[in-house]
Amino acid sequence: MKIKKILQALDAISFGYKSAFLLFIIMGGMISIIFLSQVSIYTIKNDYDLLFEKRTKSIIRLENIKDTYIVNINETLNDMQKNIINLQQSAEVITLARQLIEKNWSNYNKIISSEEYQISWLNAMIKKIFIMNGEKPNIILQQSIIKNIEKKQKRITRLLNEIFNPYTQVKDLSFYMEEMNYEINSLSIYITSLTNYDLNMAIQEKRDTNKIFDLLSLILNISIVLVFLFSALLSAFIISNFKKLHFTLQGDVLEKTEALQKLNDTLEIKIKKEVENSRKKDTLMFQQARLASMGEMIANIAHQWRQPLGSMMMIIQGVQSKMELGKLTPEIINSKVIDALLLAENMSDTLENFQNFFKPTKEKESFSLKSVIKHSLTLSKYILEQRKIKVSIKISDTIKLHTYYNELSHVFLNIIANAEDALGSIEGEKFIEIIAKEVNQKIFIYIIDNGGGIKKDILPHIFEPYFTTKYKSNGTGLGLYMSQQIIEKHMQGIIRCKNVCYTINNNKFEHCALFTIILPMKESTDDK
Amino acid sequence: MINRNIHILHNFNILYLEDDVELLKQTKDVLDDFMQEVFAVSSIKEAMKVLENEHIDVILSDILLKDENGIDFLKSLKESTYIDIPTVFITAHTETSYLLEAIKLKVENYIVKPINLKELLNTIHDIVLPINQHKEAQKSNNLIKIISEVTDGKQVEVIKYIMLHLDESNEIHTSYSEIMSHIDISKPTLVKLFKKLSEKNILINTSHKVYKFHQDSLDNL
Numbered sequence: 001m002k003i004k005k006i007l008q009a010l011d012a013i014s015f016g017y018k019s020a021f022l023l024f025i026i027m028g029g030m031i032s033i034i035f036l037s038q039v040s041i042y043t044i045k046n047d048y049d050l051l052f053e054k055r056t057k058s059i060i061r062l063e064n065i066k067d068t069y070i071v072n073i074n075e076t077l078n079d080m081q082k083n084i085i086n087l088q089q090s091a092e093v094i095t096l097a098r099q100l101i102e103k104n105w106s107n108y109n110k111i112i113s114s115e116e117y118q119i120s121w122l123n124a125m126i127k128k129i130f131i132m133n134g135e136k137p138n139i140i141l142q143q144s145i146i147k148n149i150e151k152k153q154k155r156i157t158r159l160l161n162e163i164f165n166p167y168t169q170v171k172d173l174s175f176y177m178e179e180m181n182y183e184i185n186s187l188s189i190y191i192t193s194l195t196n197y198d199l200n201m202a203i204q205e206k207r208d209t210n211k212i213f214d215l216l217s218l219i220l221n222i223s224i225v226l227v228f229l230f231s232a233l234l235s236a237f238i239i240s241n242f243k244k245l246h247f248t249l250q251g252d253v254l255e256k257t258e259a260l261q262k263l264n265d266t267l268e269i270k271i272k273k274e275v276e277n278s279r280k281k282d283t284l285m286f287q288q289a290r291l292a293s294m295g296e297m298i299a300n301i302a303h304q305w306r307q308p309l310g311s312m313m314m315i316i317q318g319v320q321s322k323m324e325l326g327k328l329t330p331e332i333i334n335s336k337v338i339d340a341l342l343l344a345e346n347m348s349d350t351l352e353n354f355q356n357f358f359k360p361t362k363e364k365e366s367f368s369l370k371s372v373i374k375h376s377l378t379l380s381k382y383i384l385e386q387r388k389i390k391v392s393i394k395i396s397d398t399i400k401l402h403t404y405y406n407e408l409s410h411v412f413l414n415i416i417a418n419a420e421d422a423l424g425s426i427e428g429e430k431f432i433e434i435i436a437k438e439v440n441q442k443i444f445i446y447i448i449d450n451g452g453g454i455k456k457d458i459l460p461h462i463f464e465p466y467f468t469t470k471y472k473s474n475g476t477g478l479g480l481y482m483s484q485q486i487i488e489k490h491m492q493g494i495i496r497c498k499n500v501c502y503t504i505n506n507n508k509f510e511h512c513a514l515f516t517i518i519l520p521m522k523e524s525t526d527d528k
Numbered sequence: 529m530i531n532r533n534i535h536i537l538h539n540f541n542i543l544y545l546e547d548d549v550e551l552l553k554q555t556k557d558v559l560d561d562f563m564q565e566v567f568a569v570s571s572i573k574e575a576m577k578v579l580e581n582e583h584i585d586v587i588l589s590d591i592l593l594k595d596e597n598g599i600d601f602l603k604s605l606k607e608s609t610y611i612d613i614p615t616v617f618i619t620a621h622t623e624t625s626y627l628l629e630a631i632k633l634k635v636e637n638y639i640v641k642p643i644n645l646k647e648l649l650n651t652i653h654d655i656v657l658p659i660n661q662h663k664e665a666q667k668s669n670n671l672i673k674i675i676s677e678v679t680d681g682k683q684v685e686v687i688k689y690i691m692l693h694l695d696e697s698n699e700i701h702t703s704y705s706e707i708m709s710h711i712d713i714s715k716p717t718l719v720k721l722f723k724k725l726s727e728k729n730i731l732i733n734t735s736h737k738v739y740k741f742h743q744d745s746l747d748n749l
Contacts, residue, residue: 318645
């Protein structure tokens with residue numbers, strides 16, 4: 001249970017943390033191993049060197065002492081006895097020798113008790129911890145030997161003093177000499193045993209160091225193996241974790257991809273539907289726009305017919321009235337008939353114009369720009385006259401188009417109608433100018449009116465469907481939208497609008513609206 | 529069919545204001561046969577000129593003129609005190625606002641286009657009739673005055689008195705003495721007068737002190 005919990009907790013740790021942890025462990029292990037090995041090597045070497053020095057130095061001192069005693073003192077005494085050298089000389093030598101001995105002895109003592117030559121604390125600890133072959137250095141032995149040596153030294157010194165005492169008799173001298181020999185020999189034996197002791201100690205310490213070395217190397221190897229195993233285990237664990245994670249993630253990704261794919265498919269279907277819908281809406285809007293403009297047309301027809309009808313009725317009633325009064329003459333009848341027929345023709349023309357307007361043209365025809373513009377103007381003649389709007393056309397007869405006649409006429413009619421409405425509310429001179437130019441296989445048509453221009457905040461919206469500034473029932477907001485659709489989609493042209501200042505006949509008009517229509521001369525799909 | 533005496537129109541002038549030139553022409557042509565003079569104009573300016581220079585009895589006006597408004601025109605006319613001519617609106621528009629304003633301006637009638645000739649003539653007739661009658665009455669008065677100046681004024685006074693005191697059944701209850709008390713006339717003259725009137729069947733003594741006046745005898749004169 002606990003293990004499970006631990007494992008779960010471990011799983012829960014994030015990927016980054018896990019890998020960092022692993023790395024940390026491995027690095028730590030490596031570093032500690034290196035550190036350990038380095039330390040152990042150095043301490044062992046250190047110890048080895050020191051001990052070696054300590055022991056060898058002490059042995060050298062002891063040997064020196066021994067030599068001094070034997071050679072310097074004993075030999076000198078013998079030589080003195082044999083009268084090879086005289087008393088004074090030997091005394092000098094012996095004093096020198098004694099000094100040497102003093103010095104060496106004190107050095108030796110210094111060395112053996114020096115703290116300098118203690119083994120390192122690490123090794124001491126290891127020895128303590130691992131309870132090495134508990135051969136304590138037999139210090140007591142050493143001490144006793146040293147004591148003996150010192151005793152002997154004292155005796156030798158006394159003897160020397162006796163020997164060099166001028167008051168010594170000759171017979172005692174040889175006795176003293178023999179004693180001296182004996183003492184020096186035993187001293188040298190003691191020194192030798194001390195030396196042996198030191199050598200043994202050295203061997204002992206070497207063994208110890210070996211053991212320590214073995215131990216340390218064992219520890220090192222074990223720890224290397226442990227670290228290796230541990231990191232291998234941990235990495236295996238983490239890698240398996242990674243694998244699991246990878247597989248789960250892969251699984252997730254696949255799931256998500258599938259889901260996304262499905263979504264994509266459904267979206268595609270949705271989009272198709274929406275596009276169809278939007279197309280339907282477009283055609284609906286177009287139809288609405290047509291109906292709206294039809295409504296406008298009918299209103300126009302009604303307007304245009306009202307007056308001729310009124311006049312015709314008056315003519316007819318007039319004929320009756322004149323007959324009742326007896327004033328009816330053939331001349332009067334003729335003139336009235338002429339008047340009436342003229343009016344009727346007018347009405348018929350109006351009908352024809354509008355009829356043609358609404359015939360759906362599925363074919364493109366060639367016609368001159370001037371004719372289509374004039375046609376549109378005829379259709380709005382009534383309002384133009386009523387509002388006293390001056391229309392001037394500056395178009396060359398040679399500009400020809402090959403496109404849908406009625407639709408283009410529709411566009412012009414719409415723009416002219418808008419201009420009429422704008423001009424209805426201004427004072428003073430009212431004009432509409434239509435200018436066309438041919439530039440670079442393109443026809444530029446400019447329609448300018450001085451109806452005050454279009455307000456800045458409205459200007460970007462005028463081509464939007466259902467956008468109108470007229471009161472509810474007077475505007476559908478579809479006129480310019482339709483015009484734009486016709487020009488851009490059916491004729492591959494461009495329609496734009498902006499406010500300008502315009503000068504006619506040296507009169508400057510500040511607020512004019514300019515509609516620009518750019519049509520290609522020949523559309524690329526032409527096969528001529 | 530004309531059921532009114534359209535002939536009275538012959539004595540009157542009409543100002544016709546309409547901006548549709550064709551209609552103006554045709555209507556003037558027809559009205560010329562009935563009115564004394566038809567002044568056909570197509571703008572308020574011209575109309576004002578005509579009003580200043582001519583005697584107009586009726587104004588016929590369209591409401592929506594080019595750049596102008598017939599109602600405003602009438603308003604400005606009504607405000608100037610010396611012009612108070614009866615007006616008829618002829619128009620194609622029947623918006624309530626126009627109607628209300630027209631009523632406030634007390635137009636005589638409001639005709640909707642297309643114009644029905646009979647209706648128009650009847651309307652004009654109804655407008656001019658009072659004027660005509662006024663004129664006739666004026667003429668009669670003048671006649672009486674002149675006659676009374678030229679002839680025996682007292683006899684005229686007696687006749688006036690009788691005419692004044694007729695009741696609804698054209699009878700007068702009076703006596704010679706009553707008349708004589710009001711008018712300074714000698715009895716023989718009075719009796720002679722009554723006799724003459726009785727001979728002509730104009731004033732007949734139906735019963736004691738009651739005399740009946742026969743209108744129709746006058747008509748047969």
